[in-house]
Structure formats: C-alpha cells, structure tokens
Amino acid sequence: MVVASVALVGVVVALAYAWLCVAFRERLALAHKIPGPYVYPVIGNLYLLWHAVRGFDWVFQEAWRRSEHYPRRVAKIMALHRVAVAVWSPEDVEVILSSAQCNEKAKEYRFFQPWLGDGLLISKGDHWRSHRKLIAPTFHVHVLKQFVHLFHRNSEMLCRRLEAVTARTIDIHDYVAEATVDMLLETAMGVRRDTQKNTFEYAMAVVKMCAVLHRRALSPWLWWDFLFGLSGEGRKQRRLLDTIHDQTREVLRVRRAERASGLRDALYKRALAEDADALRADAAARNPEETGISYGQSAGLRDDLDDEYGLKKRVLFLDQMLDAADDDNALTEKEVEEEVTTIMFEGHDTTAAASSFFLCLMGVHRDVQQRCVAELREIFGDSDRPPSFQDTLEMKYLERCIMETLRLFPPVPLIARHVSKNVRLASGYVVPESTTVVIPPFLLHRDPDMFPNAEQFDPDNFLPERCGDRHYYAFIPFSAGPRSCVGRKYAMLKLKILLSTILRKLEVHADVPEKDFKLVGDIILKRKEGFPCRFVPRKRPSRTGMAG
Numbered sequence: 088m089v090v091a092s093v094a095l096v097g098v099v100v101a102l103a104y105a106w107l108c109v110a111f112r113e114r115l116a117l118a119h120k121i122p123g124p125y126v127y128p129v130i131g132n133l134y135l136l137w138h139a140v141r142g143f144d145w146v147f148q149e150a151w152r153r154s155e156h157y158p159r160r161v162a163k164i165m166a167l168h169r170v171a172v173a174v175w176s177p178e179d180v181e182v183i184l185s186s187a188q189c190n191e192k193a194k195e196y197r198f199f200q201p202w203l204g205d206g207l208l209i210s211k212g213d214h215w216r217s218h219r220k221l222i223a224p225t226f227h228v229h230v231l232k233q234f235v236h237l238f239h240r241n242s243e244m245l246c247r248r249l250e251a252v253t254a255r256t257i258d259i260h261d262y263v264a265e266a267t268v269d270m271l272l273e274t275a276m277g278v279r280r281d282t283q284k285n286t287f288e289y290a291m292a293v294v295k296m297c298a299v300l301h302r303r304a305l306s307p308w309l310w311w312d313f314l315f316g317l318s319g320e321g322r323k324q325r326r327l328l329d330t331i332h333d334q335t336r337e338v339l340r341v342r343r344a345e346r347a348s349g350l351r352d353a354l355y356k357r358a359l360a361e362d363a364d365a366l367r368a369d370a371a372a373r374n375p376e377e378t379g380i381s382y383g384q385s386a387g388l389r390d391d392l393d394d395e396y397g398l399k400k401r402v403l404f405l406d407q408m409l410d411a412a413d414d415d416n417a418l419t420e421k422e423v424e425e426e427v428t429t430i431m432f433e434g435h436d437t438t439a440a441a442s443s444f445f446l447c448l449m450g451v452h453r454d455v456q457q458r459c460v461a462e463l464r465e466i467f468g469d470s471d472r473p474p475s476f477q478d479t480l481e482m483k484y485l486e487r488c489i490m491e492t493l494r495l496f497p498p499v500p501l502i503a504r505h506v507s508k509n510v511r512l513a514s515g516y517v518v519p520e521s522t523t524v525v526i527p528p529f530l531l532h533r534d535p536d537m538f539p540n541a542e543q544f545d546p547d548n549f550l551p552e553r554c555g556d557r558h559y560y561a562f563i564p565f566s567a568g569p570r571s572c573v574g575r576k577y578a579m580l581k582l583k584i585l586l587s588t589i590l591r592k593l594e595v596h597a598d599v600p601e602k603d604f605k606l607v608g609d610i611i612l613k614r615k616e617g618f619p620c621r622f623v624p625r626k627r628p629s630r631t632g633m634a635g
C-alpha cells in the first residue's frame with residue numbers, strides 16, 4: 088500500500104514536471120543557455136537554500152565566492168519553471184536598469200507588502216509613475232538646501248551623545264540609526280523630534296524587520312503566506328509592524344495638527360530664523376549652474392531629480408503628500424500612510440548603514456581620516472561655525488571617501504527586477520520573459536576592470552580623472568535609470584553634514600580592518616558583529632601647527 092502511494096506520488100510529480108517542461112519550454116531553453124550551478128530535475132537549484140542553515144553571513148560569503156566562477160558576470164538559478172538571473176557587468180546592468188520593460192520590481196518584493204503597502208519602493212505601473220511625479224520634486228536640491236541647518240543641529244546632538252561615551256567601544260550603528268530617524272522627521276516630515284516618542288525603538292524595529300524579511304526570503308517553507316502567518320517569524324513581523332506603523336501614524340497626527348492650527352511650515356520658518364546668517368551666506372555663494380552633490384560618475388545620468396520643477400515649488404515631502412490628499416484628492420489616506428512608511432524606512436536605515444561603514448573605515452584608515460580633517464580645516468579654519476550648503480560643495484575629499492564607502496559596502500546590496508518580455512543582454516544571453524533579474528551592486532562595484540585593486544579602500548577611485556572613462560553603470564549605489572533612488576541627493580547632503588560634523592569634533596578609532604568584516608547581505612547591508620568604534624575628542628589645531 089505504502090509502495091503504491093509513493094509510486095503514485097512519483098508519477099504525479101513526474102507528470103506535473105513534464106507538463107511544466109513542455110508548457111515553459113521556450114523560457115527554460117533560454118535559461119539553460121545561461122551559465123549557473125548544476126540544475127537538478129524538479130528541485131532545480133533549491134538545494135542551494137539549505138546553505139542558509141550555516142548562517143546568513145555564510146550565504147553572503149558563499150555567493151560572493153561562487154560569483155568568481157562566472158567570468159562573464161552572468162549566472163542563473165532555477166527551480167521548476169521559475170528562473171532568476173544575476174547580472175553584474177556594467178553593460179548588462181545598463182540594459183536592465185535603463186529598459187522600460189524592466190521597470191517593475193521582482194515578485195519577491197511582495198514580502199514587503201504588509202510593511203510598505205504600495206509605497207514607491209515596490210509599487211508599479213501608473214500608480215508608481217504618478218506617485219514618483221509627486222514625490223521626486225520634494226527631494227530636489229533646492230528643497231534640500233533648507234535642511235542644512237537641521238542636519239547640522241541633529242549632528243551636533245549626536246556628537247554630544249558620543250562625547251558622553253568617549254574612549255568606550257560602542258556600536259556606532261545604534262547611535263547613527265536614531266540620529267538619522269530624527270533628521271528625517273525634522274526635514275522631510277517637518278515634525279520636531281521631541282513630538283515623537285521613542286525613535287530608537289522605531290529604528291531597531293526596522294533593523295529587526297529587515298532581518299525577518301531576509302530570513303523569509305531564504306526559507307522556502309515561509310514563502311507561503313499562510314504558513315508564514317502561523318510561524319514564529321510571522322508573529323514577530325506582526326509585533327514589529329505595530330511599532331513601525333504606530334510611528335507613521337504619530338508623524339501624520341502631529342503634522343496634521345500643526346497644519347490645522349496654522350503652523351504649516353512653522354518648523355522651517357523657525358529654523359530659517361535660527362540660521363539666517365548661514366543661509367544668507369549660502370544664497371550669496373550660490374552658483375545657478377551648480378546643483379552640487381555629485382555621486383561619482385553616475386552624476387552624468389540626469390533624471391527626474393534634476394528637473395527644474397523643484398525650483399518652482401519647495402514643499403516638504405509630507406506636506407506634498409497631505410496637500411495631495413486634502414486639497415486635490417490625488418491620494419487616499421492609505422496611500423499617504425504607505426508613502427510615509429516607505430520614506431521613513433528608505434530614508435534612514437540606508438544612511439545609517441552608510442555612516443556606520445564610513446566611520447569604521449575612517450577608524451582603521453587613520454591617514455585618510457587625517458586628510459578629511461585637513462580638508463575640513465581648510466574650509467572652516469578653527470571656527471566652530473555651522474556648515475553652509477556651499478561648504479558641502481567644497482568637501483571634495485570627504486565626498487570621495489563617502490563614495491568609496493558606498494562602492495565597497497553599498498547599503499542596498501541587491502536590486503531585483505521583474506522582466507516581462509525576453510531581454511537580450513549586452514553579453515549576448517537572452518533573459519527569458521517572467522524572470523527575476525538580480526543586480527548585486529556589491530559585486531558590480533568590485534569589478535577589477537573598473538576599479539584597479541577593487542578590494543582595497545581607495546578614495547582616489549573617485550578622482551575626476553579616474554571617473555571620466557569609467558562606465559556610468561559601474562557604480563550604482565543608488566541604482567540608476569527611472570527607478571533610481573529618489574533620496575540620493577538628500578542622502579549625500581545628510582551624510583556630508585553628519586560625517587563632517589563628527590570628524591570636526593571627534594577622532595574615530597576602530598580595530599577591525601575591512602577584509603575581516605563579517606558581512607550580512609540583509610535587505611540593508613550590515614556587519615554580523617555590529618560596528619564597533621571608539622571616539623576621542625579631537626584636539627583643536629594650535630596656531631603654529633596641526634594637532635591630530
């Protein structure tokens with residue numbers, strides 16, 4: 088009886104498999120031409136997921152090691168009729184990111200749905216297009232200039248917290264995560280930090296939520312919503328989402344109340360008054376040609392963040408959302424919540440990771456740190472004055488260090504797209520329709536043809552003369568093309584002000600060289616061991632010479 092049942096199941100599986108092979112023969116034939124690890128019948132490459140039991144840092148290291156087996160920088164994995172293709176040469180990445188047929192996020196992003204709903208990161212079609220048109224102008228550089236003093240004030244507050252723990256080894260991520268949430272609240276959302284409860288709790292809930300999504304993506308038995316809902320991970324997700332969505336609702340409540348009491352833009356106006364001198368100096372120095380804030384050779388790629396409509400309307404992100412909901416009925420209440428939740432996530436955890444990697448690298452490369460400090464002393468002398476927007480344009484070496492950090496440790500280590508029609512890559516392979524294409528900036532950025540000594544930390548990789556001839560798509564920490572990061576200029580400005588303020592006041596020390604970082608390719612790239620650093624107050628330069 089048992090034998091007969093097993094035989095019956097075997098026959099059903101074999102027939103179903105044979106049917107899939109026939110029904111999807113074109114897709115499978117194209118997929119089989121792409122190199123990849125050995126594909127077993129039925130389970131395909133699913134066996135690779137069992138490596139997850141060895142830990143997620145191990146999965147990341149293993150994928151990195153195996154990528155060396157594919158010199159054309161294309162590889163596929165498959166199971167049944169489903170195919171995923173990874174591409175990490177600039178030419179192939181360009182084909183995918185610039186193609187209108189590849190504008191849709193991969194199906195796997197559905198795991199974000201309970202968290203972000205149909206927010207900009209995962210939405211598609213006309214919904215995405217109309218929301219992007221509303222949101223992009225609120226991150227135009229002319230809006231961002233208003234934020235300089237708010238970024239600085241929050242950076243100073245962070246420095247005071249770091250001064251209270253000098254000489255102790257701390258996990259700097261815990262500190263910058265809270266600070267980057269506070270900055271986001273005070274700038275894009277226009278609400279004062281002190282109107283919000285516990286932003287640290289929110290920041291930590293986001294970190295844990297990314298880990299839940301990562302574990303789910305690597306555990307096929309949790310892909311089914313029903314089973315996931317019953318699992319411990321599902322329960323954890325529900326608890327974390329309560330904290331995260333509470334924060335969104337609280338932000339909306341406060342800003343709505345301010346608008347109702349006629350305090351719209353109050354924060355901005357108050358901040359203007361507080362920092363009027365710095366802003367006046369900034370305006371005087373403003374060069375209309377200079378939109379500032381570059382991000383490597385990708386600066387040559389113009390997109391909707393460069394359009395001049397940002398000049399006409401300088402509205403904060405959250406006010407733009409509320410105007411669209413209250414005045415124009417262009418957004419529903421739910422849509423506003425989803426976009427706020429999306430920006431709250433994308434806008435802080437990415438910059439927290441970038442700052443944490445940067446500070447750890449500075450702590451190890453003391454000579455590079457010294458050059459950053461020397462540049463800051465040229466800009467500010469020995470004055471404590473706050474930075475202006477113009478100052479941030481002078482921070483050329485610091486900018487190169489930030490970009491080199493984003494090259495080696497891109498906060499978003501994987502980008503994934505759904506390809507709706509067959510797409511021929513520059514390498515000649517054809518990605519079949521209905522495929523997930525994965526782009527790992529982490530591997531792309533370590534291409535020795537694009538970056539000599541690709542594994543070394545070398546800020547000179549971003550000297551203008553080295554960027555000139557490099558492929559535009561060789562460095563894409565913010566992605567590229569129509570779905571590029573809407574907050575990239577905001578991020579670069581925030582990073583420059585936050586990191587320059589820290590380096591002006593504090594020396595940073597770290598002991599672990601980057602080759603020993605245990606990386607976890609989570610939704611946002613992290614280190615398994617955290618980001619251990621020590622801070623020491625920086626001595627002021629003497630009149631006769633420079634102190635350390």
Ligand code: HEM
Nearest residue numbers: 207208433434437438441498499502565566572573574578
């Ligand atoms: C160092 C900081 C940042 C990095 C490295 C980064 C990176 C990225 C990347 C790679 C994408 C594309 C993701 C994908 O296609 O799956 C993206 C999208 C996005 N980012 Fe960022 N980001 C950063 C900061 C920010 C900030 C500060 C904000 C907002 C304030 C933001 C908002 C967004 C949004 C809304 C999208 C979705 C855009 C769309 O699909 O139209 N990001 N980001």
